[in-house]
Amino acid sequence: MKGKNVWVASFAAVVMIAIVLLLAGSSSVTANDQSSAATSEVKIDNFSFGPQTLTVPVGATVTWTNRDDIPHTSVSTDGVFKSKVMDTNETFSYTFAKAGTYPYYCSIHPKMTGQVVVK
Amino acid sequence: MPDKKQDLIDQKLQDLNNDGVDRRGFLKCMAWAGTGLVWTMSGGIPVSRAFAKTADRSAGKGGDFSFVQISDSHIGFNKPANPDVTATLQTAINKINAMSHKPDFIIHTGDLSQLSKPGEFDTLDQVLKGASARQIYFVPGEHDMLSDNGEQYLQRYGKGTKGTGWYSFDQKGVHFAGLVKEWLEDDLKGRSASTPIVLFAHIPLWTIYPEWGWGTDDSEQALSYVKRFGSVTVLNGHIHQIMQKIEGKVSFHTAMSTAFPQPAPGTAPSAGPMKVPADQLQQVLGITDVNYVVSGRSLAIVDSPLGA
Numbered sequence: 001m002k003g004k005n006v007w008v009a010s011f012a013a014v015v016m017i018a019i020v021l022l023l024a025g026s027s028s029v030t031a032n033d034q035s036s037a038a039t040s041e042v043k044i045d046n047f048s049f050g051p052q053t054l055t056v057p058v059g060a061t062v063t064w065t066n067r068d069d070i071p072h073t074s075v076s077t078d079g080v081f082k083s084k085v086m087d088t089n090e091t092f093s094y095t096f097a098k099a100g101t102y103p104y105y106c107s108i109h110p111k112m113t114g115q116v117v118v119k
Numbered sequence: 120m121p122d123k124k125q126d127l128i129d130q131k132l133q134d135l136n137n138d139g140v141d142r143r144g145f146l147k148c149m150a151w152a153g154t155g156l157v158w159t160m161s162g163g164i165p166v167s168r169a170f171a172k173t174a175d176r177s178a179g180k181g182g183d184f185s186f187v188q189i190s191d192s193h194i195g196f197n198k199p200a201n202p203d204v205t206a207t208l209q210t211a212i213n214k215i216n217a218m219s220h221k222p223d224f225i226i227h228t229g230d231l232s233q234l235s236k237p238g239e240f241d242t243l244d245q246v247l248k249g250a251s252a253r254q255i256y257f258v259p260g261e262h263d264m265l266s267d268n269g270e271q272y273l274q275r276y277g278k279g280t281k282g283t284g285w286y287s288f289d290q291k292g293v294h295f296a297g298l299v300k301e302w303l304e305d306d307l308k309g310r311s312a313s314t315p316i317v318l319f320a321h322i323p324l325w326t327i328y329p330e331w332g333w334g335t336d337d338s339e340q341a342l343s344y345v346k347r348f349g350s351v352t353v354l355n356g357h358i359h360q361i362m363q364k365i366e367g368k369v370s371f372h373t374a375m376s377t378a379f380p381q382p383a384p385g386t387a388p389s390a391g392p393m394k395v396p397a398d399q400l401q402q403v404l405g406i407t408d409v410n411y412v413v414s415g416r417s418l419a420i421v422d423s424p425l426g427a
Contacts, residue, residue: 046389047331069198069392071234071265085234085265088198108261111332 190356229260401426
């Protein structure tokens, strides 16, 4: 019995991996050559964005995750992007198609600032 | 630029130290760990009383009217140290209803909700419906204007207000102005300098801790309009703890939250909710009782914890 469960589990894992690979493969076909796998994270902890300056290649998707017990936002100073309110553990993603420097802040706590540099 | 501002703050603190000595004794916070603040207005000077212990005494002195300030109910918040902010708000309302002197009205100084969600406002309304005070005045906090620029807040609580929720009213010779901004200049025009003024807004109108955004940039301007008045009381929330300052004829006071405490300025990596043991929570939440007595021309402010 036990052996069978393990087998089922590993079969499921293999299927999952296959699906993931398939998805990854298909997205790299449609995505820009340069940045097919480029995803980057900004974590919000203790009312600050980390890293405060994040450098990513053109086409990269940046995901902000709020790890505070207080809601935050990520709003581009130049109006390029604007997240909804992120409650605890909620995320916001934005894909940067053009090179440049993108300063942003939390509209609820304007002291919180950061920037994404896209090269 | 920041240095100049800091100099200004230092200068102000200096002024306070030179000028505010006897007044400081006048406006004494009797309970530093509470859930609400009870204010007694006596001749325009607010005096606060500890909720449970001194309420009866000052009621006997015949306050011309009194009101209770509650703040930062954050309905919808469910993290440590308070998984049930609705229950603690209910406790605050029960406490107000049980007061021996019935407050004429309640002022809620903002952050009614955690995320400006309709359901959060609904829950708040449900709890506040049980308050014996006939009238409740609101000002919005930043949490009440998160998703829709405060549209829903204005619809529910801002009827008859100007702009983003500014309004004023008079109660027995005391002038109250909510969510102070540029319009204050007009609002105060033609009023006698002897009129006691009470300003209430969410974010403190004095710079408490700029690093955490505790203070507003436009407060200097707002305060310049009240300089000629003999008694000005400023009631705020936002920082979830009691702080007081007296500067000339202006008394500043911030109230406790009914939801969760925040750390003292600079004592934690951020201003996030402070976690306290469950059995201590009600000592750091509170209400504020304010009593006004015309004969003594003073306003008494008393903060008292929920768990008193």
